[in-house]
Structure formats: structure tokens, C-alpha cells
Amino acid sequence: MYLKSIEVQGFKSFANKIVFDFHNGITGIVGPNGSGKSNVADAVRWVLGEQRVKQLRGGSMQDVIFAGTENRRPLSYAYVAITLDNGDHQLPIDYEEVTVSRRLYRSGESEYLINGAACRLKDINELFYDTGIGKEGYSIIGQGQIDRILSSRPEESRELFDEATGIVKFKRRKNTAQKKLEDEKQNILRINDILAELE
Numbered sequence: 001m002y003l004k005s006i007e008v009q010g011f012k013s014f015a016n017k018i019v020f021d022f023h024n025g026i027t028g029i030v031g032p033n034g035s036g037k038s039n040v041a042d043a044v045r046w047v048l049g050e051q052r053v054k055q056l057r058g059g060s061m062q063d064v065i066f067a068g069t070e071n072r073r074p075l076s077y078a079y080v081a082i083t084l085d086n087g088d089h090q091l092p093i094d095y096e097e098v099t100v101s102r103r104l105y106r107s108g109e110s111e112y113l114i115n116g117a118a119c120r121l122k123d124i125n126e127l128f129y130d131t132g133i134g135k136e137g138y139s140i141i142g143q144g145q146i147d148r149i150l151s152s153r154p155e156e157s158r159e160l161f162d163e164a165t166g167i168v169k170f171k172r173r174k175n176t177a178q179k180k181l182e183d184e185k186q187n188i189l190r191i192n193d194i195l196a197e198l199e
Ligand code: ATP
Pocket: 011, 012, 013, 014, 031, 032, 033, 034, 035, 036, 037, 038, 039, 040, 063, 064, 065, 066, 067, 068
């Protein structure tokens, strides 16, 4: 699996539609300070479901929408799509190519899509469990993040190893199953109470 392209439109400094195509090997993005290099990494984090505005270096989620310049009016929505080659089927989906996209309007309305079909944020999170690519993954290392990882608490470092070894999805499933079990226990208690009252 590898990242084939990133499409941005109305996202941060990218007012016009731009497509970054990536090929085999290493790609470097260079440019003067403030030209938007980090905005490219922010776009990938955002489309993968980043909800923490601080991680996106903004004050509110609407700050990712192109805010306008002296010569250009602000735009009404931000759109990002990333396309991954899934030839090795590392992503658990029956497609050779997977495009994940996210759109946010100034009104707050937003949508996520996987290969053009509307989906929930949860579906995107699940698609990327244990791949290192999700918004919490280690595929995107931001400025200052290496220091944070090296000085993180053991429990935080553990999360990184869990993701790398591929056990995150099992842990989440276990948590969901435990929650269901707990709910069922409460239901049984309630039914027993009702039965006792009827007897
Ligand atoms: P450096 O090399 O200093 O780290 P950089 O190339 O990584 O810089 P970014 O931090 O990606 O640059 O981009 C910052 C630019 O993005 C600033 O000029 C800022 O005005 C612009 N920008 C951020 N959000 C928006 C927005 N919503 N609308 C328009 N421009 C924006």
C-alpha cells in the first residue's frame, strides 16, 4: 500500500484544486517559510478524521477552510481526498485503489466518503486500524513530535507499539464486546427486577 495522490481544494492556503501525485521513491516538498508545506501534512491528517483543531494548528475547525487573501474571497468549503494503492490489500476493502475524502462547509455541515460512498468517521478509523496511517498513526510525524514520542509516558509509547504490531483492532473489538456484555448484564438485572415484581 502506498499513497498515490492528495487532492486539495479550499483547504487552508490551497484555494484552487491541486493534485499532488506521488511515485515510487522519496518525494520532497520544498518551499519558502509559510508557503504551505505543513498544510499538505495537515490535509492528510484532516482527511483521516483529525478532530482536534490544535493538531491542525487552528482555533476552530472552520479555520481549515480557505480564509481569503487580499485578492481572493474566502471559500465556502474545504475538500481533501487521498488515494492509496491497495494492491496488497492491506486495507480490508475489496478495491485495488482506495480514495478517502472529507468535505467541510462553513455552516459546519461535513461529510466523509470512501470510494465515493458516504460513510461515518468510525468507518474511516476502522479502515486504517493497525496500518500506522490513521490520524493517531506514526506515518505522519509532525514537527516536535519526535521529542514528544521520546519523552512520552510508557502508556503512550505502548499505543504506538500496539498500532505497529497490529493489535489495536482486537483491543477495540474487545472493548466494544465488554461494553455490550456490561449492557446485557444491566438488562438482565432489570428483567429480574420486573419478574420479581410480577411474582
Ligand atoms: P514553515 O516552513 O515556516 O514551517 P510551511 O511551508 O510549512 O512553513 P504552512 O505552515 O504549511 O507553511 O502554511 C502557513 C500558511 O498557510 C500561512 O501563510 C497561512 O496564512 C496559510 N493559511 C493557513 N490557514 C489558512 C486558511 N484557512 N486560509 C488561507 N491561508 C491559510
